Amino acid sequence: MSLELGDSDPSESRGSEGAGFPPFPATPSRVTFNKRELSRILGLYGRKVASGEWRDYAIDFHKDRAVFSVFRRTAEVPLYRIEKNPKLSRRQGAWRVVSATGLIVKVGHELDRVLRELDKASLRVVS
DSSP, X not given: OOOOTTOOOTTSOOTTTTTTOOOOOSSOSSOOOOHHHHHHHHHHHHHHHHTTSOOEEEEEEOSSOEEEEEESSTXXXXXXXXXXXXXXXXXXXXXXXXXXXXXXXXXXXXHHHHHHHHHSOOOOOOO
């Protein structure tokens, strides 16, 4: 078997180079929700949909945070944003609930405690 100029010997080890696989990044490229977190958020969402308060949601994954937005109607701004920002986990807490006006409703280290603020029964005036 003869090799021509530019050909390489198949027995040469190149590692992952040339295999078509990108190298693994040292840090994750974006923040996501894990299965337990998403299950807890969707549980709250399901209860609010059943009560008629919420109608739609959106999930966004960014490099620094993951956001679960809740809408009353699809074409509106989100009523609330549930944000996970791991960089803030040692300071205020990785979790926060932000209202449509940008007001931070609740900040904390644990998702369940932050979601309790949204899970409270809505008080309505009945005449």
